[in-house]
Amino acid sequence: MHLRIIQRRLASIQNNLIRTYKYQSKVFGFNTQLKTVGNTEEIEKILRDYNQARQANPHAALLIDAYRKHGHRLAKIDPLGIILNTSIPELDKNIFTVDFHVENEYDARSLFGLSTEQSIPKTKDDWIRQLNETYCQSISLECEHIESDIERLWIARRFEQLRTSPTISSDIQQRISEQMRKCETFDQFLQAKFPTLKRYSGEGAEGMMAFFDLAFKQSAQLNIENVIVCMPHRGRNNLLVCLLNYPAATMFRKIKGKHEFPKELKSTGDVLSHLYTSTDLTYDGKTLHVSLIPNPSHLEANNPVAVGKTRACQLSLKDGHYADTDNVGRHGDKALCIQVHGDASFAGQ
Structure with a gap:
């Protein structure tokens, strides 16, 4: 009897704590119905295309993910040249043993931020070359701390597109x-x-x-x-x-x-x-x-x-x-x- 009472009290306390931090409806300062980034349908389409491209090209997706997470560690950001990292285990070519080809241009642009001027990498070596030139030079990016999938994908793509020099009026x-x-x-x-x-x-x-x-x-x-x-x-x-x-x-x-x-x-x-x-x-x-x-x-x-x-x-x-x-x-x-x-x-x- 006493055990049941204690369990009920614990459940009541837990529910109160959950209600404090999680709301299913709008309250002041937190609106669950508010659109957070851009057009909802557009966001869903981008994520749907991205996930479909990953499923169709799993080996390319794993390679791109690895560089987005770890490519900055090989970036040449020491102007004195004292510390020069030439390799890290996470980007070892021996890990990515399976050769692959990305034939579908739409899949390639869904997976990776390619500008209209950039050619589409197809083989594994082409992708490694492209990723090295993007993430392992004097400027790099690391954005894995961002919780939102669409925000993380957006900033990675924008950075990847900037590899080609933009036209400045x-x-x-x-x-x-x-x-x-x-x-x-x-x-x-x-x-x-x-x-x-x-x-x-x-x-x-x-x-x-x-x-x-x-x-x-x-x-x-x-x-x-x-x-x-x-x-x-x-x-x-x-x-x-x-x-x-x-x-x-x-x-x-x-x-x-x-x-x-x-x-x-x-x-x-x-x-x-x-x-x-x-x-x-x-x-x-x-x-x-x-x-x-x-x-x-x-x-x-x-x-x-x-x-x-x-x-x-x-x-x-x-x-x-x-x-x-x-x-x-x-x-x-x-x-x-x-x-x-x-x-x-x-x-x-």
């Missing part, structure tokens, strides 16, 4: 050149006027400015309203002054050690590399609000704050799961979080 080339020259000029000015300043310059990473500019522009074109950015020290001041409208005079005043607040206020500022701002940028007539959050000395403290602020924006804008109506909107339609890590890993940090 002259207008975009000019825009990229302008942003990089601004960044370089800013560093040269600080070097000339404040030679002893520890400024964490953007020298050698000027391409970062082009990335941010194009990311902000595309965000505005997609009607995103808020972008929250967290990033390391390196190149931070360049981004603030050259792209985010931070007054250069204010930064120079701080560098010179002058007061940042009225003298009657007992306040102190933070170090130069922790500056932050919020500003409105305009692209093609559309306004985008960009927030660069205050920078801590350790990036692991930066990331959750940026995610939390993005979630707060989604809540206030009724974006994604916070939408009032069912089946309207997607995650990130109005608010986007961009997290940038530093290059300290090169120094073993």
Whole structure:
């Protein structure tokens, strides 16, 4: 009798815990009916074609999976050439002993991200050559931590398609050149006027400015309203002054050690590399609000704050799961979080 009572109590506690974390209907902040990524029918078709191609070409699918999971370990990312991995057990050719041919072009494009300009690999050796050129060069990708099958497949395919150089219009080339020259000029000015300043310059990473500019522009074109950015020290001041409208005079005043607040206020500022701002940028007539959050000395403290602020924006804008109506909107339609890590890993940090 007592055992049955205990079992019932345990079952009741278990049900309460399940109800806390798993909902079968819409609740505030979690809408099971909300479409998460793109068109549902289109997603189902992509996954169906992908699974059919895997069943028809199992050996090719296993080879592609192996490179998507482990190809980054053979990438040539050491610019000094000290560490050169030439082989790993997971990609040993002796594992993939069965020769195969992928004759169906549609199957090949379902399995692997091939652009229209790329020829279709057919034999095992062709596929190994293609995969090595994609995943084992100076740039690679590892995305196995992504839980969603369609998201993981999408980002892998997009990376694989980028192996062919995309066509960049002259207008975009000019825009990229302008942003990089601004960044370089800013560093040269600080070097000339404040030679002893520890400024964490953007020298050698000027391409970062082009990335941010194009990311902000595309965000505005997609009607995103808020972008929250967290990033390391390196190149931070360049981004603030050259792209985010931070007054250069204010930064120079701080560098010179002058007061940042009225003298009657007992306040102190933070170090130069922790500056932050919020500003409105305009692209093609559309306004985008960009927030660069205050920078801590350790990036692991930066990331959750940026995610939390993005979630707060989604809540206030009724974006994604916070939408009032069912089946309207997607995650990130109005608010986007961009997290940038530093290059300290090169120094073993």
